[in-house]
Amino acid sequence: MEENIVLTMRGITKLFPGVKALQNVDFTLRKGEIHALMGENGAGKSTLIKVLTGVYAMDRGEVCLDGGEPAMIRSPQEALRRGISTVYQEINLCPNLTVAENLFIDREPRKRGLIDWKEMYRRSGELLERLEVAVEPTRQLGDCSIAIQQMIAIARAVDMRCKVLILDEPTSSLDDDEVEKLFELMRRLKEQGVGIIFVTHFLEQVYAVCDRITVLRNGELVGEFLTAELPRLQLVAKMLGKDFDDLAQIKSMKETERDSRQQAPLLEAQGLYCQGRVKPFNLCCYPGEVVGFTGLLGSGRSELVRTLYGADRPDGGTLKLRGKPVKIDTPLQAMMHGMAYLPEDRKRDGIFADLSVRENIIIALQTKKGIFHPMGRREMENFADKYIGLLQIKTAGRETSIKSLSGGNQQKVIIGRWLLTNPEFLILDEPTRGIDIGTKTEIQKLMLQLSEQGMSIAFISSEIEEMLRTCSRMIVMRDHEKVGELTGGDLSQEKIMHTIAGGGSDNEQ
Amino acid sequence: MNNKGAKGSDTLRRITGHHLFLPIVFLAVVLLANVIKTPDFFEVSYSNGILYGYVVDVVNRASELVILAIGMTFVTAASGGQDISVGAVMAVSAAVCCQILSGGEVSITAFQNPLLLAVAAALLVSMLCGAFNGLLVARLNIQPMVATLILFTAGRGIAQLITRGQITYIRVEEYKLYGSYIPGCPIPTPIFFAAGTVILVMLVLKFTALGLYVESVGINSSAARIVGLNATRIKFITYVICGLLAGLAGFVASSRIYSADANNIGLNLEMDAILAVALGGNLLSGGKFSLMGSVIGAYTIQALTTTLYAMMISSDQLPVYKAIVVILIVVLQSPVFQQKFRDLRAKLRQNTAASRKEGAAS
Numbered sequence: 001m002e003e004n005i006v007l008t009m010r011g012i013t014k015l016f017p018g019v020k021a022l023q024n025v026d027f028t029l030r031k032g033e034i035h036a037l038m039g040e041n042g043a044g045k046s047t048l049i050k051v052l053t054g055v056y057a058m059d060r061g062e063v064c065l066d067g068g069e070p071a072m073i074r075s076p077q078e079a080l081r082r083g084i085s086t087v088y089q090e091i092n093l094c095p096n097l098t099v100a101e102n103l104f105i106d107r108e109p110r111k112r113g114l115i116d117w118k119e120m121y122r123r124s125g126e127l128l129e130r131l132e133v134a135v136e137p138t139r140q141l142g143d144c145s146i147a148i149q150q151m152i153a154i155a156r157a158v159d160m161r162c163k164v165l166i167l168d169e170p171t172s173s174l175d176d177d178e179v180e181k182l183f184e185l186m187r188r189l190k191e192q193g194v195g196i197i198f199v200t201h202f203l204e205q206v207y208a209v210c211d212r213i214t215v216l217r218n219g220e221l222v223g224e225f226l227t228a229e230l231p232r233l234q235l236v237a238k239m240l241g242k243d244f245d246d247l248a249q250i251k252s253m254k255e256t257e258r259d260s261r262q263q264a265p266l267l268e269a270q271g272l273y274c275q276g277r278v279k280p281f282n283l284c285c286y287p288g289e290v291v292g293f294t295g296l297l298g299s300g301r302s303e304l305v306r307t308l309y310g311a312d313r314p315d316g317g318t319l320k321l322r323g324k325p326v327k328i329d330t331p332l333q334a335m336m337h338g339m340a341y342l343p344e345d346r347k348r349d350g351i352f353a354d355l356s357v358r359e360n361i362i363i364a365l366q367t368k369k370g371i372f373h374p375m376g377r378r379e380m381e382n383f384a385d386k387y388i389g390l391l392q393i394k395t396a397g398r399e400t401s402i403k404s405l406s407g408g409n410q411q412k413v414i415i416g417r418w419l420l421t422n423p424e425f426l427i428l429d430e431p432t433r434g435i436d437i438g439t440k441t442e443i444q445k446l447m448l449q450l451s452e453q454g455m456s457i458a459f460i461s462s463e464i465e466e467m468l469r470t471c472s473r474m475i476v477m478r479d480h481e482k483v484g485e486l487t488g489g490d491l492s493q494e495k496i497m498h499t500i501a502g503g504g505s506d507n508e509q
Numbered sequence: 510m511n512n513k514g515a516k517g518s519d520t521l522r523r524i525t526g527h528h529l530f531l532p533i534v535f536l537a538v539v540l541l542a543n544v545i546k547t548p549d550f551f552e553v554s555y556s557n558g559i560l561y562g563y564v565v566d567v568v569n570r571a572s573e574l575v576i577l578a579i580g581m582t583f584v585t586a587a588s589g590g591q592d593i594s595v596g597a598v599m600a601v602s603a604a605v606c607c608q609i610l611s612g613g614e615v616s617i618t619a620f621q622n623p624l625l626l627a628v629a630a631a632l633l634v635s636m637l638c639g640a641f642n643g644l645l646v647a648r649l650n651i652q653p654m655v656a657t658l659i660l661f662t663a664g665r666g667i668a669q670l671i672t673r674g675q676i677t678y679i680r681v682e683e684y685k686l687y688g689s690y691i692p693g694c695p696i697p698t699p700i701f702f703a704a705g706t707v708i709l710v711m712l713v714l715k716f717t718a719l720g721l722y723v724e725s726v727g728i729n730s731s732a733a734r735i736v737g738l739n740a741t742r743i744k745f746i747t748y749v750i751c752g753l754l755a756g757l758a759g760f761v762a763s764s765r766i767y768s769a770d771a772n773n774i775g776l777n778l779e780m781d782a783i784l785a786v787a788l789g790g791n792l793l794s795g796g797k798f799s800l801m802g803s804v805i806g807a808y809t810i811q812a813l814t815t816t817l818y819a820m821m822i823s824s825d826q827l828p829v830y831k832a833i834v835v836i837l838i839v840v841l842q843s844p845v846f847q848q849k850f851r852d853l854r855a856k857l858r859q860n861t862a863a864s865r866k867e868g869a870a871s
Contacts, residue, residue: 311735332737341735349735352728354796363725366718367737374718417736 004031005067006163006195007052007084012061014047021047022058025221027214029164029195034186036206036227037199039216040239040436045199048216049166053079053086066163085157089169091149093156095142100124102141103156127159128152131185147178151185158189165189166197169434171205175296183209201434202463203232215239240437263287264323266456267425269308272317277303280317281482283475285425290447290457292467295477295500301460302344304477305427308458309341310334321425335368340418344429344460346407350414353403357395357413358384360402364417387416392442408439415443419450426450427458432466444470464493476500525854532789532805535838539812547819560695563815571811572699573599573758576706577778578785578803580751586727587747588646589795590653591783595755597664598638599775602759604668606631607677607769616678624683632756638664639752640745647744661779668771678768688765699761706754707804714800723747727795781810788838 007029014022022044029035039045050056052063054073062070065082073079079086093102100120101108109119124137133151135144141152150170157165167186171179186196186209198210206213206227213230215222215238222238230238265284273280278300285291293301306312308319310328319326321337328334331341343349352360362380369375375383384398391412395405402410411431418426428447432440447470451457461467467474468491476484476499484499524530543550543563553562577595584592609630612621620627638660645656687698714720722743726733730740755775762774787793788809789802810831817830840846 330737330739331735332739335737343732343735348729349732352725352732354728355724359721359724363721364736366721369718371718371722372716374716374721 005029006031006065008064008067009048009052010062010064012048012051012063013059014044014051014056015059020219022051022219025061025216025219026224027221028224029197031163031195032190032193033211034190034196034198034209036210036213037197037216038206038213038235038239039222040438043216043239044219045216046168047219049086049168049197049199052164053084053166080160080162083161083163084166085160085162085164086166086168087150087153087157087170091146091153093141093149093153095140095149097141098137099128099135099139099141099144099152100137102152103127103137103159107160127155131155131158131188133185145178147174147181150174150182154185154189158194162194164195164197166199168199169201170198171200171202177296179205201436203235206235207232236437266322267308268320268323270318270320272307272314272319274303274307274312275315277312277480278307279481283308283482285456285458287424287454287456288451289473290451290459290471292471292474293458293460293477294464294467294474294496299477299500300480301475301477302429303480304475304482305341305429305458305460308334309339309427311341311343332367335364335421335423338422338424339427340364340421340423340425341427342411342414342418342429342431344433346411346414346433351402351410354401356399357388357393357402357405358398360413361387361416361420365420368421383420387413387420390419391416391446408435411435411443412439415446423455425456425458429460430462431459432461432463440466464496468493522854528790528799529802529805531842532802532809535788536805536809536812539809539816539834543812543816543819546816550819555695558693558695559690560697563819565697567808567812567815569697569699570815571808572697572703573762573775574778574781574785574807574811575703575804576754576758576761577775577782578789578807579706579710579800580754581779581782581786582789582791582798582800582803583723583747584653584751585783585786585791585793586795586798587723587744588653589727589793590646591779591786591793592639592642592657592748592751592755593654593779593783594638594642594657594660594664595751595758595782596775596777596779597661597668598635598752598755599759599762599778600665600668600769600771601638601671602631602635602756603763603769603774604671604677604771605634606760606763607679608671610679610681610684611677613673614677615675616680618680620679620681620683628760631760632753635752635756635759636749637752639749639755642752643745643748646748647741665771668769668774672769672771676768676770680767684764685767686764688761688763688767699765702757702761706757707800710800720798724797728797782807784835785810787842790842 005028007027009025009027012022012025012027013020025044025048027037027048037045037048047056051058052073054075054077057074063073065071071082073082073084094105097105103124104120109116109123111119121137128135128137131151131154133148133155135148135152141149144152154165154167170182174182183205186198190196198206200206210227212224213227213235214224215235217239225235263286266287267283267285269281269283271280271282281304293304295301303312307314308328310330310333313329319328326333326337328337328339334341352363355363358380361384362375365383366375381398387393388395388398393405393412393416394409402413405413415431431443435443444466447457447459459467459471471491472487474486474491474496475482476486476496478500486495486499540550547563550563553560553565555561580595581591584590606627609622609627610620610624611617614621642653642657642660645651645659646653649656687702689698690696691698722733722738725736725738726740726743733740733743758778759774763769766774783793785806786803788806789799789804791798791802813831813834814827817827818824822830
């Protein structure tokens with residue numbers, strides 16, 4: 001065997017009551033490699049990571065470090081001691097402490113029993129410099145961007161001499177620039193011989209940075225591949241376990257191009273703006289079309305749709321629906337005018353974690369009806385059952401609380417919630433983020449079906465490919481401003497990139 | 510046979526899994542302890558047209574607490590915090606009511622102003638107190654504990670100001686009725702106030718969507734806004750409701766002693782009300798709530814207090830014993846303990862299933 005192996009996992013099996021979460025899975029990590037762990041939600045990625053970091057005890061199998069004897073890792077602390085560090089998507093640091101404190105928490109340099117602050121700042125400075133993370137050690141962590149926070153979490157792991165670094169969905173909340181910075185850091189660590197396990201949903205990122213890919217499906221190992229030898233489509237097919245032509249099918253659905261422009265516009269915005277969030281813009285949306293809003297994270301695409309919906313109160317401009325001027329200052333007014341908005345942050349703005357699937361589905365319709373017209377029990381149950389069936393929501397029952405559902409199914413519940421209000425204008429802000437590919441495709445298909453039935457849809461996604469597949473028109477945003485509108489032949493990745501970048505290269509170094 | 514057994518255990522699971530299971534068990538345990546200690550606990554006697562007995566006493570004495578606990582439940586569910594000013598608001602309400610009735614005198618034997626006016630004014634002022642709290646919490650986003658601390662400290666002072674530092678006595682038979690007995694009715698009047706409040710609030714919950722709104726706002730106010738709810742207004746309303754109910758409790762308490770004693774009416778009752786909410790299985794961090802749980806919690810606390818009195822424990826030692834019982838109950842309801850409980854139940858189920866299988870094999 002190769003001698004530069006840092007980690008071997010063999011025959012890992014983990015049983016949960018009634019489920020085989022992992023079955024006989026092998027995984028090998030070499031020194032100085034970035035190894036993607038891929039699979040749909042529920043494929044067993046997280047379970048494998050949790051077994052490796054000692055959160056779960058495995059039922060069968062062995063873990064060897066540095067090609068040595070099988071090691072027992074019983075707790076996350078033990079994993080850390082043995083050189084396995086994990087950086088999660090939700091950063092497990094303290095935002096109200098300084099960068100240096102976060103780097104050295106629990107292992108502060110001491111002098112005569114007291115914390116040696118000078119030494120701590122010095123070592124922090126050195127460490128950050130070595131990793132080329134541009135941040136002052138004395139700064140409060142909460143003031144740093146998410147990307148910097150993530151890098152600090154990584155720096156902490158690196159300083160603890162980790163041999164295996166696990167990055168669990170580190171890029172979900174980063175924009176392209178920040179992702180690139182993170183990748184640079186990962187490459188630098190790779191040169192230093194750290195083995196990196198990279199868990200992500202973004203295919204592009206895998207191809208940008210990873211050397212190898214291990215694919216899991218339903219708790220079983222599909223295989224280990226060299227990135228260079230596995231084309232994208234095949235990777236998707238391996239993750240889904242079937243020859244997947246649904247993606248192609250979506251394209252053909254869209255190709256039955258409907259000429260919606262002949263109809264009167266459903267929504268017209270003139271000079272609508274919201275101070276500090278989105279600059280004045282004009283916008284027309286027609287029944288039966290999917291309009292995409294693209295731009296970098298923070299470009300104002302979410303802010304634009306939030307202003308339309310009244311989630312952010314517009315400071316000026318006019319809005320017409322079906323030719324009639326309307327005033328929308330609050331979400332409820334928007335709902336009354338037939339609008340619906342699926343927010344970007346599902347956890348923060350979408351789900352009511354402790355409420356049941358049923359209550360989560362009917363809540364929007366209930367507020368639309370008003371407090372004095374409560375829905376009957378039977379009525380609610382019928383609605384809930386209808387959408388659980390229609391959207392194929394995987395849940396134990398309608399009274400199950402939504403927090404026990406997977407991310408994709410939670411998202412479906414929220415889509416059901418809005419469909420129930422029978423909207424004419426549906427805003428979907430990142431409906432497919434952090435969702436497995438199967439559900440993603442379902443949601444894309446649903447969007448096209450709904451638009452065919454005459455609904456007007458505003459769609460935001462970080463994945464341009466996904467938008468190209470579904471949108472007939474795209475609005476491009478930059479620096480809180482609408483900078484372009486692309487249709488027909490202009491809808492190509494290059495053209496969009498070009499518009500996002502602003503034609504010239506003055507903004508770049 | 511087996512089938513029947515399975516069915517039985519299924520019902521058992523449904524009962525033990527019910528959200529009111531633990532609150533009811535606690536109440537039952539406290540009552541049981543009473544029966545052992547005082548065999549005549551459940552005895553109710555009837556003389557002079559009035560019902561007597563420990564149970565009647567518990568239910569009667571718990572009335573104000575029940576009313577407070579309902580308001581506290583709403584506030585807790587919607588804002589994830591508690592209103593600690595309710596005891597003081599009770600005193601304010603009593604002061605307003607008595608001051609209007611007495612027309613400024615220290616002690617009167619006939620109403621100086623109509624009773625209806627006095628009660629309406631008292632309830633209005635209480636609602637204003639609630640609105641003040643609601644404004645601070647819902648509008649200015651101040652932590653509930655801090656916001657209501659203002660009236661908690663200032664409330665009794667305000668009550669003193671209203672009564673000009675005196676204890677105002679209303680020595681009118683008609684006023685005493687609401688805290689004692691209506692002639693010809695063997696049941697103490699406060700019980701009707703408590704029951705009426707519970708029924709009314711239940712009806713409100715049944716015929717409006719208030720319950721769902723309150724829970725939604727309490728669980729995730731940001732998401733509530735997106736689905737068209739006005740989270741600020743809903744939180745505000747719960748504080749107004751809480752203030753109103755505190756005012757009602759204040760009126761009943763004042764009628765019991767036919768006076769406005771600013772220093773003693775509702776003293777420490779806010780803590781009992783919070784405890785009642787917690788005993789009812791409600792999370793103090795807000796979200797889903799059970800009104801019946803809080804009501805049962807309130808009766809449990811009063812039963813406990815009465816029990817301790819019946820055991821000849823003096824009132825200054827009372828808090829110690831109360832604390833011990835509370836610790837027990839709260840620990841039993843803690844998530845860690847609940848998990849242990851569930852594990853144990855699963856294990857038992859497995860064991861019985863295994864033994865059944867064995868039995869079938871042999």
